[in-house]
Amino acid sequence: MDGAEQSEDVNEAWRRNLFVCLAGSFTTIVAMTLLLPYLPIYVHELGVTDPAAVVQWSGIAYGATFFTAALTAPLWGALGDRYGRKSMLIRASLGMAVAMSLIGLAQNVWQLVALRLLTGLLGGYASGSTVLVAAQTPKDRSAWALGMLSAGIMAGSVVGPLLGGVAPELIGIRLTFLVAGATIFCAFLATAFLLKEDRRKTPSSALTTPRRPRVSAWSNVGDKGRVAALLLTAMLLMFATMSIEPIITVYVSALAHGSTAIASTAGVVMAAGALGTILSAPRLGKLADRVGHAPVICVCLLASAVLLALQATAVNNLELGILRFVTGLCLGGLLPAITASIRHTVAPASVGQILGYSISAQYVGQVAGPAVGGLIGGHLGMPAVFLCTSSVLLIGAVLAWRTREPAARATTAPTHP
Structure with missing residues (x-):
């Protein structure tokens, strides 16, 4: 009992x-x-x-x-x-x-x-x-x-x-x-x-993981180039995401053309992106498990780069909100896919510490993104922030292609007699 x-x-x-x-x-x-x-x-x-x-x-x-x-x-x-x-x-x-x-x-x-x-x-x-x-x-x-x-x-x-x-x-x-x-x-x-x-x-x-491991986790990583590319991709993703957030309200105000209720409109635009992420995250995760993490990350980053460039030319807040929602659909699940890719690459004994590096890389992006976005927006205008962020995501897509599985890399590599 x-x-x-x-x-x-x-x-x-x-x-x-x-x-x-x-x-x-x-x-x-x-x-x-x-x-x-x-x-x-x-x-x-x-x-x-x-x-x-x-x-x-x-x-x-x-x-x-x-x-x-x-x-x-x-x-x-x-x-x-x-x-x-x-x-x-x-x-x-x-x-x-x-x-x-x-x-x-x-x-x-x-x-x-x-x-x-x-x-x-x-x-x-x-x-x-x-x-x-x-x-x-x-x-x-x-x-x-x-x-x-x-x-x-x-x-x-x-x-x-x-x-x-x-x-x-x-x-x-x-x-x-x-x-x-x-x-x-x-x-x-x-x-x-x-x-x-x-x-x-x-x-x-x-x-x-232990605070002071006797053997460095990084020394146990076999494909250091691939893991480094994944860490850098995570940092660039958070940089691109956070560079936009602080200037959304200012951009919404510019597109409102004298309309009131700017804060509420900006809230809806921001929530649209988060809602898209929620809806797409499970589906992107299943797709990544089926076809591989690197192709999903690469395609989603490329699509997000295009969508951010289009946001720089938005003519009203309705168009901006729709583009933010679709961008959220593309970005949803990317960080989990990056994390899963690291887990598949790193030995179990080193996963914890390497994932800790990933979190640190994301924090770097979260700190640098808003500061750089605010600096660019203040001196070059709001559209420049979207265009620069689009360029960052293109770089991330190139890095994501570098992280594809070794077997896929060998298939696409040129052969020499």
Whole structure:
């Protein structure tokens, strides 16, 4: 009887953990993305009046979060191994609740950037949730549980811009940040009092690679050129994606020709791209498994490059929204395909550390993308951002072709007598 009760308690625990992590991840992602439609408006409200400066500061403020997240992610991972994943989720949710609320109290653009840096320093709820759910869920249900969590994270990236386009017009920009902070605080309470972590199921060896391996994982990689190309492709993909996000609102305003409700329109345009990604990700994943990862990555990057070039010539926001949606369809699932390709290339003993390099490469793209996009947009105009980003994706497509499987490479290589 006691064994049955213990089994039932374990079943309830992992299901409850999944629900708490899903709700918390959804909430934090919404809070992180809801400011996108009105970030340039808030920068202007904080005293930046020059249009070029508004675009540049928007890119800096947006990328600041990813900069500190890249620097501190290894630290939080190591502390999570030592003190438990639940403690890291508690830290992330409470820290983000405080930081998000303080952003609503910023008095100048320097404070905004500093608080965005603080948000990245204290964040990491979604990535921590993924590790905890993977470790705590029974093996026969782990794929379903991680799929549910991934859907919640992607849903947050859709809902965030939509709310960001509507909420400031209803309650004001500053109060929107305070409400977001209060919502994340509710996630903190749920994490602290409802989430149950079984430390026996989360050995550090199952969660991360050793912090100081005796043998470098990179030295164990056979095809270093292929893996390096995959890492660089991941960085360029995130660079291209993030270079567009901060300037969407400014571009929407330019295409609106004096229309009002700019923030809400920008939110819909941003959500259209995320929605396309959600719809296409499972199908692209199945296709990549069937025909190979490199061909899918290459074709999707080429199609996205063409679509971004077309966005530079959009004549209205309806056309822009449609193009963003189709671009999302092409980009959906690319990062998972890159990750899967790395797993197929690298020996099991080195996969964890090489995937850590991949995450670091993505962070580099997330930091550089908004800053470079804002710089180009401020000096060369909004269409130039789309054209430059299109060129970046073309480079990524060339790299993706370099990552095709050795057998396919040998088939296309010229033979010599």
